[in-house]
Amino acid sequence: MAFINFARREIAFKIVYYGPALCGKTTNLEQIHMAVDPRTRGELTMLSTQQDRTLFFDFLPLKSDVIKGFISKFQLYTVPGQNIYNETRKLVLRNVDGVVFVADSQFDKMEENLDSLANLESNLRLQNDSLARLPYLLQFNKRDLPMVAPVHYIDFLLNNRETRVPTIEAVSTEGVGVFETLNLMSKMVMAHFMKQNNLAGSSLPDEVCVSER
Protein backbone atom coordinates (compact mmCIF):
# COMPACT_ATOMS: atom_id res chain seq x y z
CA MET A 1 0.00 0.00 0.00
CA ALA A 2 1.64 3.19 -1.14
CA PHE A 3 1.53 6.00 1.36
CA ILE A 4 1.32 9.69 0.46
CA ASN A 5 2.01 12.48 2.90
CA PHE A 6 1.05 15.80 1.36
CA ALA A 7 2.33 17.76 4.33
CA ARG A 8 5.82 16.40 3.77
CA ARG A 9 5.48 15.99 0.01
CA GLU A 10 6.47 12.35 0.32
CA ILE A 11 5.36 9.14 -1.35
CA ALA A 12 6.49 5.84 0.14
CA PHE A 13 6.63 2.45 -1.56
CA LYS A 14 7.59 -0.88 -0.08
CA ILE A 15 9.61 -3.36 -2.15
CA VAL A 16 10.34 -6.85 -0.83
CA TYR A 17 13.17 -9.09 -2.06
CA TYR A 18 11.87 -12.66 -1.81
CA GLY A 19 13.44 -16.00 -2.64
CA PRO A 20 14.93 -19.22 -1.24
CA ALA A 21 17.62 -19.34 1.42
CA LEU A 22 21.07 -18.12 0.32
CA CYS A 23 19.86 -16.92 -3.10
CA GLY A 24 21.41 -13.45 -2.67
CA LYS A 25 18.61 -11.22 -1.36
CA THR A 26 20.78 -9.62 1.32
CA THR A 27 23.66 -9.31 -1.15
CA ASN A 28 21.40 -7.26 -3.44
CA LEU A 29 20.74 -4.79 -0.62
CA GLU A 30 24.39 -4.70 0.41
CA GLN A 31 25.44 -3.89 -3.16
CA ILE A 32 22.82 -1.16 -3.45
CA HIS A 33 23.87 0.31 -0.13
CA MET A 34 27.53 0.25 -1.19
CA ALA A 35 27.09 1.69 -4.66
CA VAL A 36 24.13 4.06 -4.58
CA ASP A 37 24.66 7.79 -4.20
CA PRO A 38 25.08 8.20 -0.40
CA ARG A 39 22.76 11.23 -0.43
CA THR A 40 19.88 9.00 -1.49
CA ARG A 41 20.20 6.24 1.06
CA GLY A 42 19.70 5.66 4.77
CA GLU A 43 21.35 3.08 6.96
CA LEU A 44 21.24 -0.61 6.05
CA THR A 45 19.72 -2.48 8.96
CA MET A 46 20.49 -6.20 9.00
CA LEU A 47 19.04 -8.57 11.56
CA SER A 48 21.16 -11.67 11.06
CA THR A 49 22.22 -14.72 13.01
CA GLN A 50 25.86 -15.29 13.89
CA GLN A 51 26.17 -17.28 10.67
CA ASP A 52 25.05 -14.23 8.66
CA ARG A 53 21.71 -15.81 7.85
CA THR A 54 18.83 -13.34 7.86
CA LEU A 55 16.85 -13.80 11.08
CA PHE A 56 14.15 -11.16 10.78
CA PHE A 57 14.65 -8.88 7.79
CA ASP A 58 17.11 -6.47 6.21
CA PHE A 59 15.94 -2.94 5.61
CA LEU A 60 17.31 -0.19 3.41
CA PRO A 61 15.48 3.13 2.92
CA LEU A 62 16.17 4.98 -0.34
CA LYS A 63 14.84 8.23 -1.72
CA SER A 64 14.57 9.56 -5.23
CA ASP A 65 13.27 12.69 -6.97
CA VAL A 66 11.75 10.70 -9.81
CA ILE A 67 8.23 12.01 -9.12
CA LYS A 68 8.37 15.74 -9.65
CA GLY A 69 7.60 17.83 -6.58
CA PHE A 70 7.72 14.86 -4.23
CA ILE A 71 10.34 12.87 -2.40
CA SER A 72 9.77 9.27 -3.47
CA LYS A 73 10.80 6.92 -0.73
CA PHE A 74 11.48 3.28 -1.51
CA GLN A 75 11.76 0.98 1.46
CA LEU A 76 13.65 -2.17 0.54
CA TYR A 77 13.14 -5.26 2.66
CA THR A 78 14.43 -8.81 2.41
CA VAL A 79 12.75 -11.81 3.97
CA PRO A 80 14.54 -14.68 5.73
CA GLY A 81 14.72 -17.53 3.24
CA GLN A 82 14.84 -20.44 5.65
CA ASN A 83 11.64 -22.50 5.89
CA ILE A 84 11.21 -22.05 9.64
CA TYR A 85 10.77 -18.28 9.32
CA ASN A 86 7.52 -18.23 7.39
CA GLU A 87 5.72 -16.14 10.04
CA THR A 88 8.37 -13.46 9.58
CA ARG A 89 7.96 -13.58 5.81
CA LYS A 90 4.21 -13.00 6.19
CA LEU A 91 4.95 -10.03 8.42
CA VAL A 92 7.40 -8.45 5.99
CA LEU A 93 4.97 -8.90 3.08
CA ARG A 94 2.31 -6.75 4.73
CA ASN A 95 1.55 -3.60 2.73
CA VAL A 96 3.98 -4.62 0.01
CA ASP A 97 3.92 -2.61 -3.24
CA GLY A 98 6.28 -4.72 -5.32
CA VAL A 99 8.25 -7.98 -5.13
CA VAL A 100 11.65 -8.89 -6.55
CA PHE A 101 11.87 -12.66 -6.64
CA VAL A 102 15.54 -13.62 -6.49
CA ALA A 103 16.05 -17.08 -7.97
CA ASP A 104 19.22 -19.12 -7.50
CA SER A 105 20.32 -20.15 -11.01
CA GLN A 106 22.07 -23.37 -9.94
CA PHE A 107 20.48 -26.52 -11.31
CA ASP A 108 20.15 -28.15 -7.90
CA LYS A 109 18.30 -25.12 -6.50
CA MET A 110 15.33 -25.27 -8.88
CA GLU A 111 13.13 -27.12 -6.42
CA GLU A 112 13.89 -24.55 -3.73
CA ASN A 113 13.07 -21.75 -6.18
CA LEU A 114 9.72 -23.34 -7.00
CA ASP A 115 8.93 -23.94 -3.33
CA SER A 116 9.77 -20.36 -2.45
CA LEU A 117 7.63 -18.98 -5.28
CA ALA A 118 4.73 -21.17 -4.14
CA ASN A 119 5.30 -19.96 -0.59
CA LEU A 120 5.19 -16.35 -1.82
CA GLU A 121 1.89 -16.95 -3.58
CA SER A 122 0.46 -18.68 -0.53
CA ASN A 123 1.50 -15.86 1.82
CA LEU A 124 0.10 -13.23 -0.54
CA ARG A 125 -3.23 -15.09 -0.66
CA LEU A 126 -3.42 -14.88 3.13
CA GLN A 127 -3.44 -11.09 2.85
CA ASN A 128 -5.89 -11.13 -0.07
CA ASP A 129 -3.22 -10.25 -2.57
CA SER A 130 -1.72 -12.14 -5.50
CA LEU A 131 1.12 -12.08 -7.97
CA ALA A 132 -1.39 -11.32 -10.70
CA ARG A 133 -2.20 -7.99 -9.06
CA LEU A 134 1.20 -7.06 -7.71
CA PRO A 135 4.17 -5.69 -9.66
CA TYR A 136 6.93 -8.28 -9.52
CA LEU A 137 9.93 -9.40 -11.51
CA LEU A 138 12.34 -12.31 -11.53
CA GLN A 139 16.04 -11.91 -10.97
CA PHE A 140 18.09 -14.94 -12.05
CA ASN A 141 21.05 -14.62 -9.71
CA LYS A 142 24.44 -16.36 -9.48
CA ARG A 143 24.91 -16.51 -13.25
CA ASP A 144 28.69 -16.71 -12.69
CA LEU A 145 28.59 -20.15 -11.07
CA PRO A 146 29.54 -23.25 -13.11
CA MET A 147 26.42 -25.42 -12.71
CA VAL A 148 23.72 -22.93 -13.65
CA ALA A 149 20.58 -23.79 -15.57
CA PRO A 150 19.97 -22.07 -18.92
CA VAL A 151 17.92 -18.89 -18.63
CA HIS A 152 15.13 -20.23 -20.84
CA TYR A 153 14.80 -23.26 -18.53
CA ILE A 154 14.47 -21.14 -15.36
CA ASP A 155 12.12 -18.86 -17.24
CA PHE A 156 9.99 -21.86 -18.21
CA LEU A 157 9.87 -23.05 -14.60
CA LEU A 158 9.20 -19.75 -12.85
CA ASN A 159 7.65 -17.50 -15.46
CA ASN A 160 5.19 -19.87 -17.05
CA ARG A 161 2.07 -17.86 -16.28
CA GLU A 162 -0.72 -16.04 -18.01
CA THR A 163 1.29 -12.83 -17.93
CA ARG A 164 5.02 -13.09 -18.15
CA VAL A 165 7.03 -10.73 -16.01
CA PRO A 166 10.43 -9.16 -16.74
CA THR A 167 13.52 -11.20 -15.94
CA ILE A 168 17.02 -9.96 -15.19
CA GLU A 169 20.23 -11.98 -15.08
CA ALA A 170 22.46 -11.08 -12.17
CA VAL A 171 25.66 -11.75 -10.31
CA SER A 172 24.76 -9.89 -7.16
CA THR A 173 28.14 -10.44 -5.48
CA GLU A 174 29.67 -8.30 -8.23
CA GLY A 175 26.76 -5.89 -8.52
CA VAL A 176 25.81 -7.17 -11.98
CA GLY A 177 22.09 -6.72 -12.62
CA VAL A 178 21.49 -5.27 -9.16
CA PHE A 179 20.71 -1.68 -10.17
CA GLU A 180 18.90 -2.84 -13.28
CA THR A 181 16.62 -4.83 -10.99
CA LEU A 182 16.15 -1.97 -8.53
CA ASN A 183 15.39 0.64 -11.19
CA LEU A 184 13.00 -1.57 -13.12
CA MET A 185 11.16 -2.60 -9.96
CA SER A 186 10.90 1.03 -8.85
CA LYS A 187 9.44 2.03 -12.21
CA MET A 188 6.99 -0.87 -12.16
CA VAL A 189 5.79 0.09 -8.69
CA MET A 190 5.31 3.72 -9.70
CA ALA A 191 3.54 2.77 -12.93
CA HIS A 192 1.22 0.50 -10.94
CA PHE A 193 0.54 3.30 -8.47
CA MET A 194 -0.33 5.72 -11.27
CA LYS A 195 -2.51 3.18 -13.03
CA GLN A 196 -4.37 2.17 -9.87
CA ASN A 197 -5.24 5.75 -9.13
CA ASN A 198 -6.05 6.74 -12.72
CA LEU A 199 -3.38 9.38 -12.72
CA ALA A 200 -1.78 10.98 -15.73
CA GLY A 201 1.25 9.23 -17.15
CA SER A 202 -0.02 5.84 -16.11
CA SER A 203 1.42 4.03 -19.10
CA LEU A 204 3.95 1.39 -18.21
CA PRO A 205 7.58 1.99 -19.13
CA ASP A 206 8.58 0.17 -22.31
CA GLU A 207 10.73 -2.40 -20.54
CA VAL A 208 7.83 -3.36 -18.29
CA CYS A 209 5.52 -4.29 -21.13
CA VAL A 210 5.96 -8.00 -21.72
CA SER A 211 4.08 -10.27 -24.00
CA GLU A 212 1.19 -12.36 -22.72
CA ARG A 213 1.12 -16.08 -23.30
Place this chain on the structure above:
Amino acid sequence: MIFTMTIELSLRVERLLQQLLDRAEARAVYLSDKGGNIIAQRTMAEYQNEENMSALAAGSFFATQELARLIGEGGFHCVFHQGGNNSVYMQSLEGEMLMLVVFDKESNPGLVRLYANETGRSVERLLAEEDQSNQGLPAIGMEFEINESAQPFSQSS
Protein backbone atom coordinates in the same frame (compact mmCIF):
# COMPACT_ATOMS: atom_id res chain seq x y z
CA MET B 1 -5.00 0.60 -2.00
CA ILE B 2 -3.41 3.82 -0.88
CA PHE B 3 -3.17 5.76 2.34
CA THR B 4 -3.34 9.50 1.93
CA MET B 5 -2.36 12.02 4.54
CA THR B 6 -3.70 15.45 3.71
CA ILE B 7 -2.04 18.57 5.06
CA GLU B 8 -5.02 19.34 7.30
CA LEU B 9 -5.15 15.82 8.75
CA SER B 10 -1.39 15.86 9.23
CA LEU B 11 -1.59 19.10 11.23
CA ARG B 12 -4.39 17.77 13.43
CA VAL B 13 -2.57 14.51 14.15
CA GLU B 14 0.70 16.28 14.84
CA ARG B 15 -1.07 18.61 17.28
CA LEU B 16 -2.18 15.54 19.25
CA LEU B 17 1.30 14.04 19.15
CA GLN B 18 2.79 17.33 20.36
CA GLN B 19 0.41 17.32 23.35
CA LEU B 20 1.55 13.80 24.20
CA LEU B 21 5.20 14.78 23.82
CA ASP B 22 4.73 17.72 26.21
CA ARG B 23 2.60 15.97 28.81
CA ALA B 24 4.67 12.78 28.95
CA GLU B 25 7.95 14.70 28.66
CA ALA B 26 8.98 12.24 25.99
CA ARG B 27 11.81 12.60 23.48
CA ALA B 28 9.88 11.61 20.38
CA VAL B 29 6.49 10.34 19.25
CA TYR B 30 5.92 8.62 15.92
CA LEU B 31 2.75 7.39 14.31
CA SER B 32 3.36 4.75 11.68
CA ASP B 33 1.39 2.25 9.65
CA LYS B 34 1.82 -1.50 9.89
CA GLY B 35 4.45 -1.36 7.18
CA GLY B 36 6.59 1.00 9.22
CA ASN B 37 5.89 4.16 7.21
CA ILE B 38 6.05 7.22 9.45
CA ILE B 39 2.74 9.01 9.08
CA ALA B 40 3.30 11.79 11.59
CA GLN B 41 5.90 12.64 14.18
CA ARG B 42 6.86 15.16 16.84
CA THR B 43 10.32 15.05 18.33
CA MET B 44 12.40 16.86 20.93
CA ALA B 45 15.60 15.04 20.06
CA GLU B 46 17.31 14.54 16.73
CA TYR B 47 17.36 10.87 15.86
CA GLN B 48 19.23 9.61 12.84
CA ASN B 49 17.63 6.88 10.76
CA GLU B 50 14.09 7.39 11.97
CA GLU B 51 12.80 5.25 9.12
CA ASN B 52 14.92 2.34 10.33
CA MET B 53 13.59 2.88 13.85
CA SER B 54 10.03 2.85 12.60
CA ALA B 55 10.52 -0.23 10.43
CA LEU B 56 12.08 -2.14 13.32
CA ALA B 57 9.37 -1.01 15.73
CA ALA B 58 6.60 -2.08 13.36
CA GLY B 59 8.32 -5.41 12.68
CA SER B 60 8.94 -6.23 16.32
CA PHE B 61 5.50 -5.06 17.45
CA PHE B 62 3.60 -7.09 14.91
CA ALA B 63 5.83 -10.09 15.62
CA THR B 64 4.55 -9.92 19.21
CA GLN B 65 1.00 -10.16 17.86
CA GLU B 66 1.83 -13.63 16.58
CA LEU B 67 3.36 -14.46 19.95
CA ALA B 68 0.09 -13.34 21.56
CA ARG B 69 -1.86 -15.62 19.26
CA LEU B 70 0.33 -18.57 20.22
CA ILE B 71 -0.49 -18.09 23.91
CA GLY B 72 -4.20 -17.72 23.18
CA GLU B 73 -4.43 -13.92 23.24
CA GLY B 74 -6.07 -11.88 20.53
CA GLY B 75 -3.11 -9.54 20.52
CA PHE B 76 -1.04 -7.28 22.72
CA HIS B 77 -2.17 -3.67 22.87
CA CYS B 78 1.15 -2.31 23.95
CA VAL B 79 4.77 -3.31 24.25
CA PHE B 80 7.30 -1.60 26.49
CA HIS B 81 11.07 -1.91 26.13
CA GLN B 82 12.93 -0.48 29.08
CA GLY B 83 16.56 0.54 28.83
CA GLY B 84 19.02 2.08 31.26
CA ASN B 85 18.66 5.59 29.90
CA ASN B 86 16.15 5.42 27.09
CA SER B 87 13.01 3.36 26.62
CA VAL B 88 10.30 2.89 24.04
CA TYR B 89 6.59 2.35 24.44
CA MET B 90 4.58 1.03 21.50
CA GLN B 91 0.83 0.97 21.28
CA SER B 92 -1.39 -0.38 18.55
CA LEU B 93 -4.23 1.75 17.21
CA GLU B 94 -7.29 0.90 15.14
CA GLY B 95 -6.56 0.40 11.46
CA GLU B 96 -3.29 -1.36 12.28
CA MET B 97 -1.51 1.84 13.14
CA LEU B 98 1.28 1.97 15.63
CA MET B 99 2.29 4.74 18.01
CA LEU B 100 5.88 4.74 19.18
CA VAL B 101 6.97 6.88 22.14
CA VAL B 102 10.66 7.30 22.90
CA PHE B 103 11.46 8.63 26.35
CA ASP B 104 14.38 8.86 28.76
CA LYS B 105 14.79 8.16 32.46
CA GLU B 106 13.43 11.60 33.39
CA SER B 107 9.98 10.47 32.23
CA ASN B 108 7.62 8.26 34.19
CA PRO B 109 6.69 5.07 32.27
CA GLY B 110 3.26 4.99 33.93
CA LEU B 111 2.48 8.51 32.79
CA VAL B 112 3.79 7.78 29.31
CA ARG B 113 1.40 4.87 29.10
CA LEU B 114 -1.54 6.85 30.48
CA TYR B 115 -1.08 9.80 28.12
CA ALA B 116 -0.28 7.55 25.17
CA ASN B 117 -3.57 5.73 25.72
CA GLU B 118 -5.52 9.00 25.69
CA THR B 119 -3.71 10.29 22.62
CA GLY B 120 -4.15 6.95 20.88
CA ARG B 121 -7.92 7.11 21.27
CA SER B 122 -7.99 10.70 19.97
CA VAL B 123 -5.88 9.77 16.95
CA GLU B 124 -8.14 6.79 16.25
CA ARG B 125 -11.22 9.04 16.28
CA LEU B 126 -9.54 11.54 13.99
CA LEU B 127 -8.45 8.92 11.46
CA ALA B 128 -11.89 7.29 11.56
CA GLU B 129 -13.46 10.64 10.61
CA GLU B 130 -11.43 10.67 7.45
CA ASP B 131 -12.97 8.43 4.88
CA GLN B 132 -9.73 7.16 3.45
CA SER B 133 -11.31 4.55 1.26
CA ASN B 134 -13.30 7.07 -0.78
CA GLN B 135 -10.58 9.62 -1.16
CA GLY B 136 -9.01 9.02 -4.52
CA LEU B 137 -6.08 11.13 -5.51
CA PRO B 138 -7.72 12.77 -8.53
CA ALA B 139 -10.60 13.76 -6.23
CA ILE B 140 -8.29 15.91 -4.18
CA GLY B 141 -6.87 17.54 -7.26
CA MET B 142 -3.37 16.13 -7.28
CA GLU B 143 -1.34 15.33 -10.33
CA PHE B 144 1.87 13.41 -10.39
CA GLU B 145 4.49 13.70 -13.04
CA ILE B 146 7.22 11.15 -13.34
CA ASN B 147 10.59 12.34 -14.51
CA GLU B 148 10.99 9.76 -17.23
CA SER B 149 14.37 10.95 -18.43
CA ALA B 150 16.13 9.75 -15.30
CA GLN B 151 16.55 6.39 -13.61
CA PRO B 152 15.19 6.40 -10.08
CA PHE B 153 18.59 5.43 -8.71
CA SER B 154 22.12 5.79 -9.99
CA GLN B 155 25.43 4.46 -8.79
CA SER B 156 27.81 6.94 -7.26
CA SER B 157 30.86 7.55 -9.39
